[in-house]
Every structure is written in structure tokens, then in C-alpha cells.
Amino acid sequence: MKILFVLPNETIKSNFKKFVKWLNIKFVFGFGKSLAFPILTALMPPTQDVEFIEGGHNEIDYNKDYDLVGITAVTRYSPLAYEIADEFRKRGVKVVMGGWHASALPEEAKQHADSVVIGEAEDTWPILIKDLKNGTLKPFYQPVRPVDVKNIPNPQMKIFPRNNRSSVQATRGCPYKCEFCSMACVKFRNQFRMRPINDVIEDIIDIPNKGFFFIDNSLTVNPNYSIELFKQMKDLNKRFYAYGNIDVLNKNKELLKSAQEAGCFSWFVGFDSICQESLDNVKKVSNKVKNYISSIKNIHDHGISVMGSFIFGFDYDTIDVFNKTDDFIRKSELDIPVFYVLTPFPGSLIFNRLDREGRIFTKDWSKYDLSHVVFKPKNMTVEELENNFRNFCIQQYSFSRNLNRMINGIKFGPNIFLNIAIMNNYSMLNNWF
Ligand code: SF4
Structure with a gap:
């Protein structure tokens, strides 16, 4: 199975940003990148063919033969994520969406995806992949309990370009409930785990x-x-x-x-x-x-x-x-x-x-x-x-x-x-x- 993971982001157009990328300043471009895709990759057999793209339409080849496209986007890039999802679905490719925005507004995300993963994905992703292979993909996947952090696999950072491999996670969740925090009311995220x-x-x-x-x-x-x-x-x-x-x-x-x-x-x-x-x-x-x-x-x-x-x-x-x-x-x-x-x-x-x-x-x-x-x-x-x-x-x-x-x-x-x-x-x- 060939899987594409997409992190929608603006196409780097400005000469300054190209210059910074050329300089390979790791702390600027690899700054705190989400580990979602490296962890999902680690949850699949090592033989799985996985590709990762960060960017917009210019970076994506819509005519490549993917079996599944997984997209996660922050709120700002969710309109771009929906455009990308729609393009793939027009070509008959199955699309799964997850991440903060899709978890907060799953019904909205579902209008552009075959399936939406709500919240932490470690427990639901293997089930989703099995359902995909059996042709029984469900509209929503949601964990029934907080992920046991002992089961989080070693993230497969190799899917990122070398200068983006700069994130580590030791703990999950936060017990506080600051009103402005986007994670404060997501199910199980208030449960602090080490x-x-x-x-x-x-x-x-x-x-x-x-x-x-x-x-x-x-x-x-x-x-x-x-x-x-x-x-x-x-x-x-x-x-x-x-x-x-x-x-x-x-x-x-x-x-x-x-x-x-x-x-x-x-x-x-x-x-x-x-x-x-x-x-x-x-x-x-x-x-x-x-x-x-x-x-x-x-x-x-x-x-x-x-x-x-x-x-x-x-x-x-x-x-x-x-x-x-x-x-x-x-x-x-x-x-x-x-x-x-x-x-x-x-x-x-x-x-x-x-x-x-x-x-x-x-x-x-x-x-x-x-x-x-x-x-x-x-x-x-x-x-x-x-x-x-x-x-x-x-x-x-x-x-x-x-x-x-x-x-x-x-x-x-x-x-x-x-x-x-x-x-x-x-x-x-x-x-x-
Ligand atoms: S802003 Fe969010 S992560 Fe930070 S202390 Fe408040 S609830 Fe926790």
C-alpha cells in the first residue's frame, strides 16, 4: 500500500525563507514539528511505502498512484487542507483527516474526507488501516480511552527531511484548562501521562x-x-x-x-x-x-x-x-x-x-x-x-x-x-x- 502524508503549509516563495532553508538553520525550520506522521508510520509494517510532503498544491503530484492520503492541518491551513483533500478524492484516492482542527470540527472535515480521526490516533490508526484493506472504512475513528504512553512507538523520523527531525515528546496532556488553549477541552488531553x-x-x-x-x-x-x-x-x-x-x-x-x-x-x-x-x-x-x-x-x-x-x-x-x-x-x-x-x-x-x-x-x-x-x-x-x-x-x-x-x-x-x-x-x- 502506498500512503502519502500531507502537512499543508504555505509554499515557500519568499527569497528570504529560501535563503534560510538553504542555510539549513535547523532550529528555524524544524522547530517543534508534530510527531503525528512519524508515529503513524511506526504503527505500520516497515515494508509500507510512506511519503511525506509539507507544502501546498505546488509540492504535490496529484497523479501519483496513492492508496491513501492522510492530512493533518492546523486551523489556519484547514482551507488548504480541504482543497488538497478534494483534489485527491476527485481522482478516487481515499483521504483521511486528523489533527487539532479536524478533531475540533469533525463534521466539517468529513465533508472533505472519507474518514476523520478524532483525537489521539495511536489506538485507532491500526484499526483504520485494517478497515481500509477490507473495504470497510468508517466515517469517524475516536479512541475510547487515553492512549497508554508505554505503547507509543519510536517515531519514524526518517520520513522527514533531515533538517526537520528536531522533535521529541516525553509527556502527553496538560492538567490545566486555560480558556484560550486549543487542546484544553479535547477528550483525554487533560490527562497528564509520562x-x-x-x-x-x-x-x-x-x-x-x-x-x-x-x-x-x-x-x-x-x-x-x-x-x-x-x-x-x-x-x-x-x-x-x-x-x-x-x-x-x-x-x-x-x-x-x-x-x-x-x-x-x-x-x-x-x-x-x-x-x-x-x-x-x-x-x-x-x-x-x-x-x-x-x-x-x-x-x-x-x-x-x-x-x-x-x-x-x-x-x-x-x-x-x-x-x-x-x-x-x-x-x-x-x-x-x-x-x-x-x-x-x-x-x-x-x-x-x-x-x-x-x-x-x-x-x-x-x-x-x-x-x-x-x-x-x-x-x-x-x-x-x-x-x-x-x-x-x-x-x-x-x-x-x-x-x-x-x-x-x-x-x-x-x-x-x-x-x-x-x-x-x-x-x-x-x-x-
Ligand atoms: S495553555 Fe494549554 S498547554 Fe499551556 S498550561 Fe494552559 S492548558 Fe496547559
């Missing part, structure tokens, strides 16, 4: 790149597990990023020390807002704004940089949130800031609330890209949020701000400095092109 550490170490050893990204929702949910994992990684000579919650990173020095010794470049923290009312309102219980600056200092003191994300457009945000965030970023010496417009992804609790309140004014999913405004904010107009966000990004990634962050990054040594320089300048150039 893979056997030996399995994780095997996956890390298999990664050809020196650097990689832990794509776990948070590696601070069970600090004792993470400390043990980091201790066992100590001699692997790898460098990595990981997501973590700031309340734990603020307190747990042993976690920071073991992370540093294991090769942690940077903790990726969702600060999300510097307005405590906004955080309380969306139930981001792990964040206390008053501790932000001392927490960043603690992480810095352990020789680790901090990448921090901020979201604009919460109900308590007024226009001065931009100035206050700018103030905080300068005072805290945050190394790599990342900014998003609040986006109510289908399936999230905030999508349901804003929809109920009649505040979502477009369901053109291509606009759900974290930089367009798709709902009516409470304390700003749509234009105010959009324009202030754009200007804020230009200001934050200006040459002088980037230079400051790079100078501050020298104290971490050449590897982390280089990483801070690449990430900030990538954001600056991305803003320009």
Missing part, C-alpha cells in the same frame, strides 16, 4: 540533529519526572528547548540545574499577559505577574535563556497593555519574545464563549493565524488591536532592540548567544518580508 524515560532517551539518541525541541505541553507538570529525565540526558551532548510553566520554574532550582546540565538552551514560557486580571479571567492559574521578573532572573542564573510568548486582545486588555508589555520586556531582559493576537481556535473554551456572545465576526479559518483579529475585543476596536499589534511587533524586533538582546545574551556563552541572535533576527526579517 512516557518511560528509557523510551524518551532512545528517541533523543535517534535524532540526527544536535539540537531539538521537547514538544510537550509542559515539562514542569511533574518536576521529579523531568529531573530524572534530565539527569539521564546529561551525557548525550544534546541541546534542547522545552515548554514550562513559570510558577514551577520560579521555585524549583533542582529542575533548573538538571535542565542546564542536560543541555537546555531555553525554556519556552507562556507569560501570555502582564495583566493579572486577564490571566485570572482566562484561568491561567500557573502565572503570577508579580513573580515574572524574579522567575526570569532565576532561570538566567542557571545559565538558561528564556523565550516568552505574549497574547494581546484579552477582555481586560486596554491599549496601554502594549506599553506595559514593552516596559516589562526591557526590565526583565527577556531573551526571545514572541507575540500573538488572541485567536479563539475552534474547540477551545474561549471559542465557545465568544461565539455565544456573538463576538466572532469571521470563520474564515485562514485568518486564524495568531496575527489577524477575528473577534470583537472588549476594550479596543478591531483596528486598534490589529494596528497596535503590528506596530508593537515592528518596535520589538527593531535592530536596536535585537542588538540589546544579543548583547545581553553574550553572558550565556557562544551557543545560546547564537541561538538568541538567530531567533530574534529571524523574527525581525520575517516581519520585513
Whole structure:
């Protein structure tokens, strides 16, 4: 059987992005790529003929002889995913869709696919393949229990181009229920599970790149597990990023020390807002704004940089949130800031609330890209949020701000400095092109 896995994405047209790809900057292009397809590949016999394509119509040969096409897309690329699915189905090829968006809106995805995989696929994929061979494909496949993480196979990273093999997952799920998080209300995703550490170490050893990204929702949910994992990684000579919650990173020095010794470049923290009312309102219980600056200092003191994300457009945000965030970023010496417009992804609790309140004014999913405004904010107009966000990004990634962050990054040594320089300048150039 010949299977094609498609990850819809924009065709790389800009010369800058082509240049970055040519340079093979692994941390930029292979950044935290989903492991869904490598895991599905590992669940099938090794003789299976599997191809992987990331991109749009230009990258796909619709006349190739596939028996099955599997597509997973984030909300932003779901319209493109549907076009691709329709093209294949016109040619009589069976199409299966899965991933966050299809799981949140399975009936919508089903209009473009023969079958939709809802939620975690490890238990349902082998059944789906058997049904396909028997000609009894069902419209929907949904797990009846959380996947036992002991049964997650070693992901077959070889289906990715070499520079994209940069993801590892140690844990599944997140016990928190932040209102804006697209995963918070997906069945079983609130059940936090830890893979056997030996399995994780095997996956890390298999990664050809020196650097990689832990794509776990948070590696601070069970600090004792993470400390043990980091201790066992100590001699692997790898460098990595990981997501973590700031309340734990603020307190747990042993976690920071073991992370540093294991090769942690940077903790990726969702600060999300510097307005405590906004955080309380969306139930981001792990964040206390008053501790932000001392927490960043603690992480810095352990020789680790901090990448921090901020979201604009919460109900308590007024226009001065931009100035206050700018103030905080300068005072805290945050190394790599990342900014998003609040986006109510289908399936999230905030999508349901804003929809109920009649505040979502477009369901053109291509606009759900974290930089367009798709709902009516409470304390700003749509234009105010959009324009202030754009200007804020230009200001934050200006040459002088980037230079400051790079100078501050020298104290971490050449590897982390280089990483801070690449990430900030990538954001600056991305803003320009
Ligand atoms: S935003 Fe982070 S902490 Fe909150 S539910 Fe999502 S993964 Fe968990």
C-alpha cells in the first residue's frame, strides 16, 4: 500500500525563507514539528511505502498512484487542507483527516474526507488501516480511552527531511484548562501521562540533529519526572528547548540545574499577559505577574535563556497593555519574545464563549493565524488591536532592540548567544518580508 502524508503549509516563495532553508538553520525550520506522521508510520509494517510532503498544491503530484492520503492541518491551513483533500478524492484516492482542527470540527472535515480521526490516533490508526484493506472504512475513528504512553512507538523520523527531525515528546496532556488553549477541552488531553524515560532517551539518541525541541505541553507538570529525565540526558551532548510553566520554574532550582546540565538552551514560557486580571479571567492559574521578573532572573542564573510568548486582545486588555508589555520586556531582559493576537481556535473554551456572545465576526479559518483579529475585543476596536499589534511587533524586533538582546545574551556563552541572535533576527526579517 502506498500512503502519502500531507502537512499543508504555505509554499515557500519568499527569497528570504529560501535563503534560510538553504542555510539549513535547523532550529528555524524544524522547530517543534508534530510527531503525528512519524508515529503513524511506526504503527505500520516497515515494508509500507510512506511519503511525506509539507507544502501546498505546488509540492504535490496529484497523479501519483496513492492508496491513501492522510492530512493533518492546523486551523489556519484547514482551507488548504480541504482543497488538497478534494483534489485527491476527485481522482478516487481515499483521504483521511486528523489533527487539532479536524478533531475540533469533525463534521466539517468529513465533508472533505472519507474518514476523520478524532483525537489521539495511536489506538485507532491500526484499526483504520485494517478497515481500509477490507473495504470497510468508517466515517469517524475516536479512541475510547487515553492512549497508554508505554505503547507509543519510536517515531519514524526518517520520513522527514533531515533538517526537520528536531522533535521529541516525553509527556502527553496538560492538567490545566486555560480558556484560550486549543487542546484544553479535547477528550483525554487533560490527562497528564509520562512516557518511560528509557523510551524518551532512545528517541533523543535517534535524532540526527544536535539540537531539538521537547514538544510537550509542559515539562514542569511533574518536576521529579523531568529531573530524572534530565539527569539521564546529561551525557548525550544534546541541546534542547522545552515548554514550562513559570510558577514551577520560579521555585524549583533542582529542575533548573538538571535542565542546564542536560543541555537546555531555553525554556519556552507562556507569560501570555502582564495583566493579572486577564490571566485570572482566562484561568491561567500557573502565572503570577508579580513573580515574572524574579522567575526570569532565576532561570538566567542557571545559565538558561528564556523565550516568552505574549497574547494581546484579552477582555481586560486596554491599549496601554502594549506599553506595559514593552516596559516589562526591557526590565526583565527577556531573551526571545514572541507575540500573538488572541485567536479563539475552534474547540477551545474561549471559542465557545465568544461565539455565544456573538463576538466572532469571521470563520474564515485562514485568518486564524495568531496575527489577524477575528473577534470583537472588549476594550479596543478591531483596528486598534490589529494596528497596535503590528506596530508593537515592528518596535520589538527593531535592530536596536535585537542588538540589546544579543548583547545581553553574550553572558550565556557562544551557543545560546547564537541561538538568541538567530531567533530574534529571524523574527525581525520575517516581519520585513
Ligand atoms: S495553555 Fe499551556 S498550561 Fe494552559 S492548558 Fe494549554 S498547554 Fe496547559
